[in-house]
Amino acid sequence: MTVSSDTRADARSRVLQRLNRPSGPSRQREDDRVWDVLVVGCGTAGLVAAKTAARMGAHVLVVESGRLGGDCLFTGCVPSKTLLAAARSGADFDTAMDRVRDTVTAIAPDDDQESLEATGAVVRPGRVRFTGPGEADVSGRTARFLQAVIATGASPALPPIEGLADADPLTSETVWDLAELPSRLTVLGGGPIGCELAQAFAGLGSTVTLVEVESRLLGAEDPDAAAVVADALVADGVDVRLGQAATRVDATGVTLADGSTVAHDRVLVALGRTPRTGDLDLDRVGVETDERGFVVVDETLRSSNPRILAAGDVTGGPQFTHVAGVHGSTAGSNAALGLKRSVTDVVPRVTYTHPEVAAVGAPTHDLPSGWRTLTTRHAEVDRAVAEGETAGFSRLVVDRRGRIRGGTVVGPRAGESLGEVSLAVSQGVKISGLAGVIHPYPTYNDGIWSATTDDLRRTLEGAVVSRALKGASRGRRLWLRARDRVSDR
Structure with missing residues (x-):
């Protein structure tokens, strides 16, 4: 008898539910429970992974050390696109930041604890350290699991530039805490985040200097596209410095490799991202990471430990919310039902400058x-x-x-x-x-x-096709004339 994949998935889901069903008259202690899926981190990838697995019948524990919703909602795409829209509409800084807060508040219920728990998942605040096969320490409590999904994301990187750490640098995470508009802002990095925030703050009234070590902006994009964006930034008043590296930073300015200086009130760093994996003790459970610390996964998002998957920014792939969402869905279903769904390599990307x-x-x-x-x-x-x-x-x-x-x-x-x-x-x-x-x-x-x-x-x-078409047209013309002569007889 042939058993369909759907039937096997349903059967496995029922077995998982029976394994975790409390036995006897007393409720099973949570510390003794074996969770079907442990989700570490609750940004976009973690949220989608947890909801997907829970809706498939798995018993899911979600652990988050900060706010549910992650970077996209609080410090990434939602606030940055709101700020860009406000700046283009002519809003002042205070109005723009009010719009950012209002937008985050309006969208937040989609990602809150109540919506997650409505799927049956259990949410616990805390930090996770893997301690052994199928076990993790969650802020002092033991959590046992059958499968785990690491979705801890990534943070803005601070490169080892002299004086930078002591200059109170802004990043894409901390810029939203600004209480007043910087009169002069230096942006280090000409990638998507640097270009977007440079244009936004120029539109709000800051004097902005954008410093990029390469000879053009947006190094991953079409060179002609990068040139269009550079022209647009200059037209908006941004001083674009290409082929320049920052060698020293302090609270009042940046020194560049050519010896020139750029005076500023604040500096914003947009020079890549680093994974949040350092405190997970991944080596104790045989999870391989690359030289930067990102979790190495295959096309099904499984790590070198087949019991542990990873999804979203922590994998080192394209750092986009839409990728994190697809990763979460894939990892959640693969973890819950033992599937081998793979992720696509066709990934659209957008830099939201104007x-x-x-x-x-x-x-x-x-x-x-x-x-x-x-x-x-x-x-x-x-x-x-x-x-x-x-x-x-x-x-x-x-x-x-x-x-x-x-x-x-x-x-x-x-x-x-x-x-x-x-x-x-x-x-x-x-x-x-x-x-x-x-x-x-x-x-x-x-x-x-x-x-x-x-x-x-x-x-x-073209010559060949044109001759063929002309020949076909001439042939049809002769055929029509011959047909007309026959019909006239």
Whole structure:
């Protein structure tokens, strides 16, 4: 008899429930319980992992040392996007920070303890140290488990720059505690966080200097996209210093490698992230980490210890909330039901400057042999012309077989347009497939569509195809004339 995977999953869920069911007239002591799934950390990845596992019938213990909701809600995407929107609307600093607090308050119930416990999960404050196979210390209490999901996330890194630690540096976590707008702000780092916060604070009235050691901003993105963002920052009043490293920092300024100094009231560091794994004692349970401390996982998010999975930023993969959510769902179901679901490598990303930079899939530069790019400048997109937003572009990466393998969109709300490209990449859509989809007019998505239709038009206008089409047209014309002569007899 063939047993379906769903039947096996249901059976395992029932067995797990029986193993943890209190026996006898007295309630089983919590310290004696063996949890089906222990979730360590309750940001996006931990929340989704816990809810997923609990809804599948597993008995789940969640341990969080801080606030439920994690970086995204309190110090990441939610406050930063609110601040950017407030700055673009012309709000002053106090109004902008009020909007940030109001937005966090409005969204927080989605991630609170009540919503988590409604799924059946148990939430316990504390810190976790793994002590042995299937055991962990939770702030002095022993928790035994069958499977565990590490979702402790990552924190802003503070590099060993002379004087930095004593200069009271701001990070993407602490900037939200500011009580007043810095008159002069130096931002170290030209990645997405540095660019976004530099533009936001410039819009709020700070004199902002952005320092980046590389020769361009947004090193992971299309060079043309990085140039558009650099021009936008300069237009907004940001002093962009490229190819410069900070060698010393104090409370009043930054010294750069060329000997020049930048005076400031505060310095904000946006130079990468470091994992929160140092206090977990992972070596005691055979969990491998890389040289930076991130947990090494396979495509199913299992670590070198098959009883322990990891999800979200702590894995060292793309540091995005949407990735953490998918990781949480995958790890939660794999831990609860013994599945082997894997995570996709098609990960869209957006830098929320104005204009936005949105990208997915294969990079648009350093292409493999036979691959090419299709580009529509937004000066040729009517919606962009109408709104005076012509600095951007839409660019697709196409392989030898005509399949769309990646793309970059630069423009207002480019992240909204990227969903179409992400779908095309994940499903292996060809140029002709996307070109055959009717798009509403006028929209910024015309840029993506035009890139495909223009390419097909150029193909049709090529010498070989053109001769073939002309031959087919001549043949049809002769056939129609012959048919008409026959019908006239």
